[in-house]
Amino acid sequence: MQLSAIDQIKFNHCDFIQIVLFDAQGHVIDSCDTLFPLKANQENIFERIYVLESIQNDIQALDSKLEIKMVEFSHYKRDGFFDFLIHPSNIKGEFHLIIKDQTQVYEYMQHVQTQKNKSIIKNEQLQRLNQKISDQNQQIKLFSSFITHDIKEPITTIEGIADMLNAEFEELIGQDQLKQGLNYIKRNAVWAQRLINDVYNYSKLEQNIVLYKVVSLHSLVAQIIETYSINHDVNFTNQIEPSTKIISDPILIEQILNNLISNSIKYKQANKPAEITIQFKELETEYILTIIDNGKGIEKTKIKEIFKPFYMIDKQPEQMSTGIGLSIVDRAIKKLKGKITVDSILGKGSTFKVFFKKKVD
Amino acid sequence: MEYSKKIILVGQIGVGKTSLVQRYVKSIFNEDYLSTIGVKVDKKTVHVENDQVNLLIWDIAGEASFSKISKSYYLGAKGCIYVADCSRISTFTDYVNQVKMLKELIKDIKIITVANKIDLLDKQELEELKNNVSFDFYTSAKQGEKIEEVFHEIAKKVLCS
Ligand SMILES: Nc1nc2c(ncn2[C@@H]2O[C@H](COP(=O)(O)OP(=O)(O)OP(=O)(O)O)[C@@H](O)[C@H]2O)c(=O)[nH]1
Numbered sequence: 009m010q011l012s013a014i015d016q017i018k019f020n021h022c023d024f025i026q027i028v029l030f031d032a033q034g035h036v037i038d039s040c041d042t043l044f045p046l047k048a049n050q051e052n053i054f055e056r057i058y059v060l061e062s063i064q065n066d067i068q069a070l071d072s073k074l075e076i077k078m079v080e081f082s083h084y085k086r087d088g089f090f091d092f093l094i095h096p097s098n099i100k101g102e103f104h105l106i107i108k109d110q111t112q113v114y115e116y117m118q119h120v121q122t123q124k125n126k127s128i129i130k131n132e133q134l135q136r137l138n139q140k141i142s143d144q145n146q147q148i149k150l151f152s153s154f155i156t157h158d159i160k161e162p163i164t165t166i167e168g169i170a171d172m173l174n175a176e177f178e179e180l181i182g183q184d185q186l187k188q189g190l191n192y193i194k195r196n197a198v199w200a201q202r203l204i205n206d207v208y209n210y211s212k213l214e215q216n217i218v219l220y221k222v223v224s225l226h227s228l229v230a231q232i233i234e235t236y237s238i239n240h241d242v243n244f245t246n247q248i249e250p251s252t253k254i255i256s257d258p259i260l261i262e263q264i265l266n267n268l269i270s271n272s273i274k275y276k277q278a279n280k281p282a283e284i285t286i287q288f289k290e291l292e293t294e295y296i297l298t299i300i301d302n303g304k305g306i307e308k309t310k311i312k313e314i315f316k317p318f319y320m321i322d323k324q325p326e327q328m329s330t331g332i333g334l335s336i337v338d339r340a341i342k343k344l345k346g347k348i349t350v351d352s353i354l355g356k357g358s359t360f361k362v363f364f365k366k367k368v369d
Numbered sequence: 370m371e372y373s374k375k376i377i378l379v380g381q382i383g384v385g386k387t388s389l390v391q392r393y394v395k396s397i398f399n400e401d402y403l404s405t406i407g408v409k410v411d412k413k414t415v416h417v418e419n420d421q422v423n424l425l426i427w428d429i430a431g432e433a434s435f436s437k438i439s440k441s442y443y444l445g446a447k448g449c450i451y452v453a454d455c456s457r458i459s460t461f462t463d464y465v466n467q468v469k470m471l472k473e474l475i476k477d478i479k480i481i482t483v484a485n486k487i488d489l490l491d492k493q494e495l496e497e498l499k500n501n502v503s504f505d506f507y508t509s510a511k512q513g514e515k516i517e518e519v520f521h522e523i524a525k526k527v528l529c530s
């Protein structure tokens with residue numbers, strides 16, 4: 009069988025074309041171009057070009073045209089992209105082989121393909137991450153419902169029974185020890201409930217999306233103040249203009265204010281009532297909410313720590329502090345793309361400044 | 370005796386086919402991803418007992434692995450290394466079907482399956498993967514883990530065909 013081949017090579021730099029004829033064993037019969045490396049003339053094309061070596065036997069059995077495109081390999085120690093076209097000629101048993109150097113075209117295509125593939129893989133990874141987050145959210149939901157129902161309920165029952173015993177058996181309970189015991193049960197039940205509420209609110213914050221609404225800031229603050237005024241030794245000054253309206257998430261704002269105020273009350277000075285002033289300022293791109301108290305103050309070294317979950321300035325059970333309140337503040341502020349600063353003087357009080365971005369559409 | 374045998378590498382984009390070949394043929398690893406378009410052909414000689422096998426390695430682009438144009442790349446292949454990426458589930462969820470398809474498409478082909486990039490999993494994750502799917506080899510082109518073994522095994526298999 010006769011195999012004739014045209015080895016047509018176009019190099020990027022020297023740009024020449026060669027037409028070479030090979031016999032059935034792949035030996036060069038004739039070359040019409042003296043630029044062809046002499047040494048190669050004596051070589052077997054199937055060994056010289058290992059792309060062909062791989063399919064040597066299959067070419068012999070070929071009865072129609074075979075096109076192998078976009079083949080990257082080293083030819084004369086030079087990497088490049090080539091198209092191979094092998095087709096039977098009119099003479100039976102004879103074949104033509106054309107190898108085209110397409111390096112420039114395919115190099116560009118390779119660049120485009122790489123960008124495309126990278127973005128496909130990135131997308132895939134993002135999808136997986138989303139799935140993971142949604143699985144985690146599902147877990148949090150289960151955990152939250154576990155906390156609110158399975159843990160909270162028995163504690164509420166304990167609290168209820170302590171109340172009932174206190175009321176029903178008042179004479180019997182007149183005995184100090186028993187009364188003390190019941191109060192102890194009650195206090196711990198309240199404490200456990202608070203802990204559960206805080207953990208629940210903290211974990212829930214992560215799931216909820218920010219819902220922007222028009223918020224009447226003065227009345228929101230007034231409502232919060234009212235709740236705290238009932239049971240605590242505290243004087244509030246609401247310095248927010250009654251007409252103040254902002255666009256933000258009222259639930260997050262309420263959580264921020266609630267926890268900051270509750271914190272100021274918890275850490276008030278022992279010998280005088282808490283004085284808490286709330287101010288508001290609107291700048292071009294952001295709002296500033298300021299809460300000023302006359303409490304114990306916070307040591308400079310501890311200011312960074314107080315927003316970490318479960319951190320308490322001084323761990324005393326009578327504070328009834330879970331150590332989560334300020335972490336809720338921190339999370340809520342982050343959700344509003346804001347930040348908080350704290351200025352504090354020991355024995356004089358603290359100023360918490362909450363900066364949060366205005367909503368831009 | 371000396372033999373020339375063509376093997377192909379297939380698998381989805383970015384699983385590390387080119388990296389496996391580069392590690393095996395040139396003992397190098399490149400962190401940067403440059404997609405293969407079409408096919409990249411390399412050659413390396415392996416000794417299996419007293420025989421010398423010239424492995425002609427056709428590393429087919431993931432983009433083209435199962436498309437129409439890949440048929441011409443399959444011609445004359447005696448062996449196939451199917452590669453998946455253990456850090457991307459999507460690259461091995463369908464591998465059983467794809468291996469089956471290759472067997473139907475290429476007569477008498479010998480196939481081995483490889484889960485690459487094990488360096489991206491921790492011990493526990495790797496154990497979990499091994500419990501759920503069974504590949505013939507678990508490799509890392511990055512760390513050069515089990516690479517020689519893969520190519521030696523495929524050379525042994527194609528030698529018998
Ligand atoms: N960590 C790690 N990365 C790897 C490993 N193997 C390959 N990679 C990386 O994965 C990316 C893709 O590798 P390639 O070898 O180009 O993948 P391919 O399967 O040839 O991709 P296509 O040519 O597009 O089909 C590159 O960034 C490699 O550096 C490995 O074992 N471990």
Ligand SMILES: [Mg+2]
Nearest residue numbers: 386387404405
């Ligand atoms: Mg590749």
